[in-house]
Amino acid sequence: MKNLIVEGVRTVPGGTYAEVRIDGVCTVNGNLNCVVTEVDGTSTVNGDVTCDIIILDGTMVINGDVTCDSIEIDGSCVINGDLNCDILVVEGAMVISGDLNCETMEIDGDLKVAGETNCG
Numbered sequence: 001m002k003n004l005i006v007e008g009v010r011t012v013p014g015g016t017y018a019e020v021r022i023d024g025v026c027t028v029n030g031n032l033n034c035v036v037t038e039v040d041g042t043s044t045v046n047g048d049v050t051c052d053i054i055i056l057d058g059t060m061v062i063n064g065d066v067t068c069d070s071i072e073i074d075g076s077c078v079i080n081g082d083l084n085c086d087i088l089v090v091e092g093a094m095v096i097s098g099d100l101n102c103e104t105m106e107i108d109g110d111l112k113v114a115g116e117t118n119c120g
Contacts, residue, residue, distance in 0.1 A: 017033070039057065045062045056077055078095045
């Protein structure tokens with residue numbers, strides 16, 4: 001499985017990757033499937049995201065649903081869809097326009113959910 005590493009400014013199609021690391025500015029057009037996503041820069045995904053682990057220290061906008069095992073937000077994240085995860089940690093800011101479904105939630109930052117929240 002290939003990796004997606006962005007250090008400059010790029011627009012890429014969606015796809016399946018082992019690791020996605022964004023240190024620059026990246027737009028992903030299509031669904032993104034990966035094992036690990038790390039964003040230290042700015043990213044927009046126009047599609048659904050399915051990932052084991054998401055670590056966000058930068059800024060990310062996802063125009064679709066997100067399904068993951070673990071998501072850690074130290075930066076800012078907007079999900080224009082639903083978030084389904086096992087573990088959610090928010091130390092930055094997160095806005096979810098849909099529903100939030102998780103098993104464990106730790107919020108030390110700002111979380112806004114427009115839909116229903118189901119935890120535990």
